[in-house]
Amino acid sequence: MATLTPPSNGSPITMENGKLVVPDLPIIPFIEGDGTGPDIWRATVRVLDAAVASAYQGQKQIQWLEIYAGEKAHRLFDSWLPDETVGACRDYKVAIKGPLTTPIGGGIRSLNVALRQMLDLYVCLRPVRWFKGVPSPVKNPAAVDMVIFRENTEDIYAGVEFEQGSEENERFLQLLQQHFPDHFKKIRFPETSGIGIKPVSRQGTERLVRAAIEYALANGRKSVTIVHKGNIMKFTEGAFRNWAYALAEREFPEQTYTWEQWTRSKEASGEQAANQEQAKALAEGRILIKDAIADISLQQVLTRPDEFDVIATMNLNGDYLSDALAAQVGGIGIAPGGNINYLTGAAIFEATHGTAPKYANLDKVNPGSLILSGEMMLRYLGWTEAADKIIDAMDAVIASKQVTYDFARQMENATEVKCSKFADVLIENM
Numbered sequence: 001m002a003t004l005t006p007p008s009n010g011s012p013i014t015m016e017n018g019k020l021v022v023p024d025l026p027i028i029p030f031i032e033g034d035g036t037g038p039d040i041w042r043a044t045v046r047v048l049d050a051a052v053a054s055a056y057q058g059q060k061q062i063q064w065l066e067i068y069a070g071e072k073a074h075r076l077f078d079s080w081l082p083d084e085t086v087g088a089c090r091d092y093k094v095a096i097k098g099p100l101t102t103p104i105g106g107g108i109r110s111l112n113v114a115l116r117q118m119l120d121l122y123v124c125l126r127p128v129r130w131f132k133g134v135p136s137p138v139k140n141p142a143a144v145d146m147v148i149f150r151e152n153t154e155d156i157y158a159g160v161e162f163e164q165g166s167e168e169n170e171r172f173l174q175l176l177q178q179h180f181p182d183h184f185k186k187i188r189f190p191e192t193s194g195i196g197i198k199p200v201s202r203q204g205t206e207r208l209v210r211a212a213i214e215y216a217l218a219n220g221r222k223s224v225t226i227v228h229k230g231n232i233m234k235f236t237e238g239a240f241r242n243w244a245y246a247l248a249e250r251e252f253p254e255q256t257y258t259w260e261q262w263t264r265s266k267e268a269s270g271e272q273a274a275n276q277e278q279a280k281a282l283a284e285g286r287i288l289i290k291d292a293i294a295d296i297s298l299q300q301v302l303t304r305p306d307e308f309d310v311i312a313t314m315n316l317n318g319d320y321l322s323d324a325l326a327a328q329v330g331g332i333g334i335a336p337g338g339n340i341n342y343l344t345g346a347a348i349f350e351a352t353h354g355t356a357p358k359y360a361n362l363d364k365v366n367p368g369s370l371i372l373s374g375e376m377m378l379r380y381l382g383w384t385e386a387a388d389k390i391i392d393a394m395d396a397v398i399a400s401k402q403v404t405y406d407f408a409r410q411m412e413n414a415t416e417v418k419c420s421k422f423a424d425v426l427i428e429n430m
């Protein structure tokens with residue numbers, strides 16, 4: 001099945017000696033997406049091209065290559081995720097995508113998750129920042145400046161599930177009963193239980209946490225908070241916490257100070273001495289590594305946003321936190337993200353939100369999330385001048401109150417514009 005027509009100009013991005021090598025005419029694959037995907041992609045591609053043109057005056061230009069997944073791929077090629085699509089993401093290293101539909105309770109498994117797993121994009125990076133003037137339900141949205149590092153390949157997203165009533169489920173429960181009778185007894189209604197397995201590894205944890213600490217160091221961040229539910233899920237989420245602290249102390253002894261160190265210091269020399277030690281370490285510019293249990297974290301990111309900076313967490317917690325935090329800075333219409341493997345350089349940028357199907361083809365929704373995902377992509381390529389153009393234009397357009405429905409319904413004296421018009425106004429402001 002030949003699904004792709006590569007552009008005649010351009011060449012692939014490569015990785016050499018651990019660094020991305022980006023030609024002036026890089027070929028970048030894109031997936032349009034389902035639902036509102038085509039609307040927001042059409043707006044996004046115009047903004048990205050305009051930012052690059054404005055920053056580099058024709059010296060650099062993205063050569064776009066359409067690749068297919070989801071409903072469009074199924075319609076055209078009778079495949080939800082053609083091999084060529086995954087191959088192109090691998091070959092061209094950096095891609096961008098619109099959202100793809102995942103049916104609930106049956107049907108195909110998530111194509112979004114499948115792409116992350118197949119390309120081993122172990123970091124889901126989701127920055128959460130406020131643009132001045134964006135409507136927010138919290139008193140001080142300017143204090144919200146957090147960056148989520150969500151583990152992207154493990155946890156219950158691994159998809160090891162046994163459907164209630166299936167033969168596999170029955171065999172799995174028999175196995176459990178035979179080999180682990182005490183564990184089996186803990187299942188309240190075995191006959192009618194679906195079962196899910198939650199794998200969390202030391203390697204998976206360490207590469208995620210390492211990336212989060214390296215990001216914090218490179219970007220002048222003050223802390224990394226490990227968010228987990230380790231009091232209940234001791235050997236998965238609790239282990240995540242413990243491995244994270246151990247990694248920080250082993251690999252970044254001079255650059256970090258951990259709450260574990262504080263606890264040991266308190267036990268040895270008392271609370272005052274521990275506090276002094278911590279204050280000294282932070283005054284030296286070290287990053288504080290701390291942890292918080294997931295449920296209280298969801299409250300404290302609202303009530304004490306200034307205490308959260310970089311957040312390192314597991315797959316499901318990160319999924320929940322992403323949408324919750326986005327609400328504080330204007331909602332899911334302005335929540336970008338990237339799925340990244342820092343070792344191979346492979347990355348797919350995509351919005352945090354989904355396909356919002358009720359708005360499909362209405363040219364209505366906010367393209368901000370995908371545009372800002374593109375902005376992250378440009379920055380990842382080292383094209384900072386083009387990325388800055390987008391941020392500056394976003395500031396100017398929001399200040400002018402020409403916004404899509406999601407912002408307009410919360411802002412006073414705003415002019416509601418369509419998705420495509422929002423892109424026009426951004427481009428006019430470059």
Ligand SMILES: NC(=O)C1=CN([C@@H]2O[C@H](COP(=O)(O)OP(=O)(O)OC[C@H]3O[C@@H](n4cnc5c(N)ncnc54)[C@H](OP(=O)(O)O)[C@@H]3O)[C@@H](O)[C@H]2O)C=CC1
Nearest residue numbers: 099100101102103112332333352353354355356365366406
């Ligand atoms: N990475 C991906 O591709 C993702 C895919 N999905 C998939 O998307 C589908 C729909 O998921 P659902 O849970 O409804 O979540 P969605 O994120 O698609 O939509 C939920 C609500 O969020 C708001 N919203 C979403 N996108 C925008 C936007 N661009 N601008 C403004 N507001 C927006 C709308 O709110 P309002 O109604 O208030 O206007 C919308 O009704 C599912 O199949 C899901 O699996 C979900 C998340 C990520």
Ligand SMILES: O=C(O)CCC(=O)C(=O)O
Nearest residue numbers: 101102110112113319352
């Ligand atoms: O793949 C999906 O349909 C949902 C994924 C999701 O919600 C996310 O990654 O944030």
Ligand SMILES: [Mg+2]
Nearest residue numbers: 319322323352
């Ligand atoms: Mg989500």
